Amino acid sequence: MRAVNFGVIPNISRTFSKDVSLDMFRRMCLAKYFDLGLVEAVKGDLTRYLVYLSLGQEATAAAISKAVPEYMLFTQHRCHATYLAFGGDPAKLRDELLGLSTGTSGGRAGSNCIQCHGGKITMFGHHGLIGENVPLGVGAAFGSRKPTICFFGDGAAEEDYVFVAMGFAVTHKLPVLFVCEDNDLSILTPTKVRRSWSMTKVANALGMPAMDIADDPWTIFKKIQKLKCNLPAFINIYACRANWHVGVGTDGPPEWDRFKMVKNELKKLGLEKQIIQIEKKIQDEMEKLWDKKRLQKLLKK
Ligand SMILES: [Mg+2]
Structure with missing residues (x-):
């Protein structure tokens, strides 16, 4: 079922304005070149934390941030693209990864726990328990009734508390969009080795609209615009990570x-x-943001 054009609407890009298409591309570039600069910083031993790169998976955040820019975000690791696409400050994220007090969490949390409250975006990172951001996001939506996105991976989809939270969202008709960034790997283990069932079918059985699609940004944008009228909903997006689960190798x-x-x-x-x-x-x-001399100066402060 997993394929580069799975579920992609033929010729869909032609139905978009140039501005929207170019802005989605700009967001993809931002995520890509931020992480490429980070790779060099890691190799130069300038960062303080382990890193989870969004490289290869930039399209999902670019499209969703364009379709529903106002949602609260509950993310887990591999979320640099999400933070940047929704309007997070790249310098603050860089500072976080350098361990500086000017970082998104005061330099105390790192790559998987990006916090951003107030300003352009409201984003909560996770603390290490895979998929924990899903029940936290559902609880926040229950308390606030604010539209919310819970991002998680195909490995986190296997945690029982993820199902329970999704069921709770259906019962209480919560405005939550569940997004699975499905790169077909849990660390190094492919999905077919780990399970025989589909998360999309589970979400559907719980009573919410659910679909699988590949990471074409135009198709994602269109699908999200429909799903947001019928929340809670689940979308499983096939993507390919370019780098290791953690770190900068391939x-x-x-x-x-x-x-x-x-x-x-x-x-x-x-x-x-x-x-x-x-x-x-x-x-x-x-390149300026990640300039080696500039980083060394910042770290000496
Ligand atoms: Mg995965």
Whole structure:
């Protein structure tokens, strides 16, 4: 069932305005070049924490942040793209990873526990127990009735408290969007070795709309716009991590490269000039953000 174009609506990019398409691409660039700068900082032994990179999985956050920018966010590891796409300050995230007091959690939490309360976004990270952000997000939605997204991975989907929280959300008709970023791996173990069932079918059986799709940003945007009218809902998005579960190494080439595919699609739409400009601008900004001399200066303070 997992495939690069699974569930993708043919020619959907043509139905979007250029502005929306380019802004989703800009958000993908931000996540990509932030993490590429971080990779060099890790190699230079300048960071304080283990890192969980969003590289390869940028499209999901870019599309969802564009479709539902106002939602409360409950994330787990591999959430740099989510923080950045929803409007988080890249310098604060960098500082967090350097262990500086100017970081998102005062430099005390690291990559998987990005906290951002007030300002552009409301985001709660997790503390180490995989999937714990799901019941926490459901509880927050129950108390506040604010629209909420719980992001988790295909490994976390196997935790019993995730099911229980999803069932509770159905019972109380809570405005929660459950997003599974499905890279088909729990650390190093593929889904087919771990389970024979589908999380989408479980969510459906609990009584919420649920679907599987690949990480085409235009399709994700369209599907989320429909699902948000019928919450709680579940969306399982097939994506490919480019780097290890934790750290900056790679296991080899990923199954597909969505960033490259999105660029090609934008070129077909006649936007080549614009995407070159956007990519160059973000690349330059992130190079400055992660400049080695600048980091060394910050760390000496
Ligand atoms: Mg996974």
